[in-house]
Amino acid sequence: MAQKNTSQTPSTPAAKAETYEQVQKMHPLYFNIVKRRYWWFAISLIVIIPGIISLFVQGLNLGIDFKGGTMLDMKFNKPVTQTAITDSLNAVGLDGSVQLSNGATVALIRTDALEEDKRNQLLTAIQQKAGDFDRASLKEDKVGPAMGRELTSNAFWALIIASALMLAYISFRFQFAFAISGIIALLHDVLVTVGIFSIFQIQIDSTFVAAVLTVFGYSINDTVVIFDRIRENETRMKRGESYEDVVDKSVWQTMGRSIKTVVTVLIALLSIFLLGGESTKVFALAMLIGVFSGAYSSIFNASQILVEIRKHFGKGGRVVKARA
Incomplete structure (x- = not known):
């Protein structure tokens, strides 16, 4: 008998549950995340749109690392x-x-x-x-301001190259639809972080760039864990089972792991923000916002975007060929 690959499989009771009904019973606070996906998209837009407007109207409060x-x-x-x-x-x-x-x-x-x-x-x-x-x-x-322009340019190209490599890797490891969903979720995290700093005109320095790049790498990790569970459950779909149910089941199976991970990281970052020196506050604050946003996008956005892509471009309806 072939053994299951458990390298990324959470060991919580919900993760071990085989059926969708078992997963629902394991969580006393269960609700259908996928069917409410337009709510999550709306919440993200409510946060992102004011930030984008602020970026165009007042921009970012640049420190001397950028403006000289x-x-x-x-x-x-x-x-x-x-x-x-x-x-x-x-x-x-x-x-x-x-x-x-x-x-x-x-x-x-x-x-x-x-x-x-x-x-x-x-x-x-x-x-x-x-x-x-x-x-x-x-x-x-x-x-001089030339150094700031170079720093901004390098950060921009770092994000572009990282996105391209992630897109290629996730497409190879999973499917192109997974890759697009993950990159959109990452873009969400960057826009939330940058937008909040713009709205409140918090001065940024070179550590802010480091924080954004760190969030970029951290957020995709949790998203890939959920994607891995979706792919695993997709191969076990039964006749008549909807793809939405498979995604919702997968999200809840990894929910315990996602919450424990983000809470641990947030506690450490909050300690740095409150007890660290002035030189670490910008980094810690950007990381706090980015990590929280990354946890939200991994659970409520990435997999829901995947459902929308499958719905409009294929494999989003009922299963035609599946186990009885």
């Missing part, structure tokens, strides 16, 4: 706090980010382009609020 500015590398005589340096920036009317290292005695400050007078005012404020620093080792670098 000044970077100060300072070594203090004793440990300092990010709050003290941030207060120094605010005292002279500047915004910026602070990254501490070497036991909080070295600070990398990113802020707007500084003229000589403004630079001297900032250094004076830092000395008053944060403490003495070694002026001889002070390093100052000017960051």
Whole structure:
């Protein structure tokens, strides 16, 4: 007897249930996800459309990594706090980010382009609020907007190349319909994350790009697990069984795994966001939004888009050739 491939098969009771009726009874909160797919699509559009409008109207609040500015590398005589340096920036009317290292005695400050007078005012404020620093080792670098354009271009092409490779791999591993569904769900996650940052004008830096690319890879993982279960159940379809029922069954069989995974990741990211320094907040916040959106799209969007594709382009109705 051939053994089942359980490398990606969740081991929850619902996952072990063989029939659709058994899966329904395993979940006390069960409801038909697939039949309500237009609700999930509408919720996604309600979130995405304002973000797209905001991108066209007010764009993104770019940090100096994108629009240029000044970077100060300072070594203090004793440990300092990010709050003290941030207060120094605010005292002279500047915004910026602070990254501490070497036991909080070295600070990398990113802020707007500084003229000589403004630079001297900032250094004076830092000395008053944060403490003495070694002026001889002070390093100052000017960051031009060209670097930001290059960073944006590289991020864009990274997403394009990643999408193309994922499209090819999922098409080979599953089917082209699965690949299209997965890529649309990934695009949903990127638009949600970028849109929220645009709506609330949260300043972004290079870590935001890293977060978006990380979300892009994380989200497809959960989607592929669900797709794998759909493909497995599709081979066991009985005569007269609908494809919608197979997808709904598959989503619920992997629901426990999906929820446990996302909750674990969200707890870790929330800890970084609340307890980490200012330099990690943008990354952690973008990851929080992206991971939550990715969990939603994997469960409520990707497989539902697959149903729509099958419905309109084939294999979406009743099974003609199936086991009795």
